[in-house]
Amino acid sequence: MEATREELIKRLKDTQMEVERLLFSIKQNSTQGRDYFVVAGDKLADQLFDLHTKKEVKINSLRSKSRDLINKKDKFFKDYAAFCADPRGFFEKSEADAAKVEKRGGARKGAGRKSLGIKKSVTITLPQERWDEIDSLIKNGKFKSYPDYFRHLDSQD
Template sequence: METNSREELIKRLKDTQMEVERLLFVIKQNSTVGRDYFVEAGDRLADQLFDIRTKKDIKINSLRSKATSLINKKDKFFKDYAGFCADPIGFNKRREAEAAKVEKRGGARKGAGRKSLGIKKSVTITLPQERWDTIDDLIKNGIFKSYPDYFRHLDSKD
């Protein structure tokens, strides 16, 4: 009877060891994912700050709004990092859940979007300036929506 219980104990010990190793792997994987997230976010913040510093022709209001946006992103970065440090596994699960919500909207779907009017080919047309002025007036007055609309109309006359 003792051998049987000894074998059971050894089996339970192996099972427990496997479970601990699996949990350690999950923790290591989650911390790597979290670290990568913060490295990427830090790089994006640094790039945006560099962009603001290098653009000398930015208007003051634009610079203020960009600086405010950057400060808000920095605050979110530190808040996220504190949340990650407190609970790395929970943080990654929340991020995955948020990403899953976003991924469900938009994107390419069969049958979605504006239907094509035909085959697209790029064409360059040379016309006298007065003819272009006439076409521009027709578009400006709302008779045609655009150059393609005008030329489709000409094609439909045939």
């Protein structure tokens, strides 16, 4: 059975209260991880409050957003438990995860498709019949594309 809007809002209020209680506890007890969890907790509490105050949100959107925020809350609690168990290890793992992300993507020497030459844009005016011939050659597989056709013409010189 699907939850009604009122039940979802009540769950959001309860989740918001849990996050705020945990946030208060973090502010009281944590030293090394205080800044990390204060920012994460404040952000999560703000998102929950924003979602709770939006009256025009459709029920499907509310379900989706509440599920996302509840998952964030669960990750928040899990991270806090990991921090309490091993603060140094928690931050070392966080830094290692951040370093992995930073190494992905971006320009790398030798990566990408090799150039066939220098690129210049050209506009060619031909009669429609000639364009139809070229299109049929491409369609029949003799050439891959217009550039392939014109490179073939150039190589015949």
